[in-house]
Amino acid sequence: MTSPTILPWHAAIVDLDGTMVDTVGDFDAALNRTLAELGQPAIGRAFIERTVGKGSEHLIRRTLAEVGADAALYEAAWAAYQRHYRSINGAHSAVYPGVPEGLQALRARGLRLACLTNKPGEFARELLARKGLDGHFDVVFGGDAFERKKPDPLPLLRTCAALGTTPAQTLMVGDSSNDCQAARAAGCPVVLVRYGYNHGEPVEASGPDRVIDRLDALLQP
Numbered sequence: 001m002t003s004p005t006i007l008p009w010h011a012a013i014v015d016l017d018g019t020m021v022d023t024v025g026d027f028d029a030a031l032n033r034t035l036a037e038l039g040q041p042a043i044g045r046a047f048i049e050r051t052v053g054k055g056s057e058h059l060i061r062r063t064l065a066e067v068g069a070d071a072a073l074y075e076a077a078w079a080a081y082q083r084h085y086r087s088i089n090g091a092h093s094a095v096y097p098g099v100p101e102g103l104q105a106l107r108a109r110g111l112r113l114a115c116l117t118n119k120p121g122e123f124a125r126e127l128l129a130r131k132g133l134d135g136h137f138d139v140v141f142g143g144d145a146f147e148r149k150k151p152d153p154l155p156l157l158r159t160c161a162a163l164g165t166t167p168a169q170t171l172m173v174g175d176s177s178n179d180c181q182a183a184r185a186a187g188c189p190v191v192l193v194r195y196g197y198n199h200g201e202p203v204e205a206s207g208p209d210r211v212i213d214r215l216d217a218l219l220q221p
Contacts, residue, residue, distance in 0.1 A: 018196030025092030102215030
């Protein structure tokens, strides 16, 4: 029996929305309940898919602009959105095929794993637990963990420090240009999944090291 190929990484940082879990249904429910509460028209999933990924603040501001609402409604929308999202977190979402197997394969090869998302940390930890994915990760950091969010490299650099690895030894796995830009700026290798949310653009245009169709294909040649 041949021994497995030695991996060039000591750890991996994995994004959440659009990479491990398809959460558009959760965003749809929370945002449209928020808009209804504020007396605003509903938005569609296509807009949500193009817009998610840069944090709740960005999503809410863009949503209000999309429906033509007064920007002064932001504080009320933020409070309503947090309440509604908390009530439905994970109820309208699904783990992508190959994700549990891919995470298990990385752990089996001795890699330390971190989940790094722009989603608020409370919601991220709840979602991972509800989908049975939390046991794979050494650390979980949300968009409120650091002073800046992806695509800024700071969250990746801080996550590498928490994992005890260097950026060059730490793979970033994501679904969007946010993840690729952050990884490049931090000095991390980066692989993107093809099926996620990338603001309506093909992920290949971001220039990742590799694009995969399923997370469990990551260790395949």
